[in-house]
Amino acid sequence: MVISINDASEIPIYQQIRNQIVLGISDGRLAPGEQLPTVRALAEEIGINSMTVSKAYTLLKQEGYIYTDRRSGARVRQEFETNKELSEKSQELLRQIISEAKVSGMTQTEFFDLCKRIYKG
The missing domain is CATH 1.10.10.10 (Winged helix-like DNA-binding domain superfamily/Winged helix DNA-binding domain)
Structure with a gap:
């Protein structure tokens, strides 16, 4: 690793x-x-x-x-809890990222497209 x-x-x-x-x-x-x-x-x-x-x-x-x-x-871990929720800490980090995207002029569609690309790997 x-x-x-x-x-x-x-x-x-x-x-x-x-x-x-x-x-x-x-x-x-x-x-x-x-x-x-x-x-x-x-x-x-x-x-x-x-x-x-x-x-x-x-x-x-x-x-x-x-x-x-x-x-x-x-x-x-062999298995992970799949509660399909982000922790409070992660949600705050996501808010910061979204704020930076908005300030940089990124549209919601552009942001979601970027998220999709990153999520897929």
Whole structure:
């Protein structure tokens, strides 16, 4: 699994790790039940503090994307809750994205077309 960190980004590193793992689950690069690198291994691979990776894994676990086991480490969940709703945090982020699209002059149709392209991958 390759995680790339953008040091120039305003997004905290733990959040970048979280986002890339969720993206990997979404697009199939990470399969249900797949084992993730250990905290230490991922931290060494990326060249960051292991506490940062631990924070990302804790967040992923709280959000229900992964589970941890002392013997097998962190793994992608086999099944996900499908309540067909976005979390409050995700809805707020979506509001921000929509606001930026409006300010940039994007029409609703253009925005939905972009969403469709991204959703399809």
